[in-house]
Amino acid sequence: MGADKVVASAAEAVADIGDGASLAVGGFGLCGVPAVLIEALYERGATGLRVVSNNCGLDGRGLGRLLAAGRIARAMGSYVGENKEFARQYLGGEIEVELMPQGTLAERLRAGGSGIPAFYTPAGVGTLVAEGGLPWRYAPDGSVAVASPPKEVREFGGRSHVLEEAITTDFALVRAAKGDRHGNLVFDKAARNFNPLCAMAGRVTVAEVEELVEPGAIDPDHVHLPGVFVQRVVPLTPEQAADKPIEKRTVRSGEPTARSEEPTVRSDERTVREVRD
Template sequence: MDKVVHSANEAVADIRDGASLAVGGFGLSGVPNVLIDALHRRGTERLSVVSNNCGVDGGGLGLLLAAGRITRVTGSYVGENKEFARQYLSGELELELTPQGTLAERLRAGGAGIPAFFTPAGVGTLVAEGGLAWRYARDGAVATASPPKETREFAGRAHVLEHAITTDFALVRAACGDRHGNLVFAKSSRNFNPLAAMAGRVTIAEVEQLVEPCEIDPDQVHLPGVFVQRVLELTPDQAADKAIEKRTVRG
């Protein structure tokens, strides 16, 4: 039952070229930076990533992106990551844009064993009708477009069929975890982390604080250890290293 690994390198050692990853985080909050750094050092490539966004320039998944290690992204937000936008528009990267709530539910459904579900989000748009540019050619033409999806009416309202997501691995970050893999997330870092963890066949969690089993009140557990296979305890410096995306000053 002790799922603790002793280093980030050990935690990601079996993530091979071509693997699919669900990665927690939203912007710079709750991003498993230590595990991503270890994967970057390992040189793993041709990765398919499922994440709300793909990091920022020079940080998080942005490190793997800049190194050309990611070939496909399923996400909902390009944001201000200029390299992400450049690779997508130049045809170097395939991108499946998905409504944010739909992405969250696709991950949750994958973890819950639900193969697909209907949602009204995206009805009447290219999300349902097909034709979204997944990959561009180098001349700017659409090389690969999204296919049309099944739609069905429920209670007089149209819904589109969305398929669940499961991945080979998941990388997440938690404020606290025990040796059995039970996790607690702090504030907004809860975001996509529990959902990504559910979707991974092998889930690796970096935790800012490691405690012994039974030290976390069961009512306070955000993600039960059944979804987690490996736990990495961060050093105090790693736990405290949290970047700020936009610094504002009150006048």
């Protein structure tokens, strides 16, 4: 029998995340983001955090909450996106940022969780990713205060590859659609992008789950992430599980259909079709 990993609250689940901790945080934009755990960490007051995530949320949402409060000292990711505060802090020299190709980020997390110390990839060869010089931190006057170092490049099969090191973190925060008491998780659609990889990379992984089920309720063939990678499970309330804001609304152009439907409004996690009465 596996251990029951359910904890009573998000606050309890993040209580030992202290100043300067490194975190791998799942999600993409606002899709699959462990917002409840992030909010609990915000309330805890931990600062000087070193975050690994595809992006840093939006202004006031997701990791954007910690960012706006000045709690993040360093961020590793592949996308600044439309978070104006993230861009402002980076260009103003208030935060150190290591950007990398998105596939490289994913593989560095996966490698860390798999015990692989490093790997070679062709992505980034011939650019500052391999040659060094990417601005990690700017000085107040706009000059580069800290730049990325050059990386080892080797040839395999007549093609150059750059050496990338694996990523592991002190903690990982992820969100799953379903999970059992042993930590086995199932992710919904695009939320399966970075969440499993971040969970693998964390030494202590905390998962907030929209639906908690008993062990055995999930078909083993349907498990996306085995419980061996998860140490704590936080079940969400129905209200918390339903809180999924739309990151950016876009409207499809074209004439209404024969059913007199309005244009489709798309989001990261769902499509909302508004129909005239």
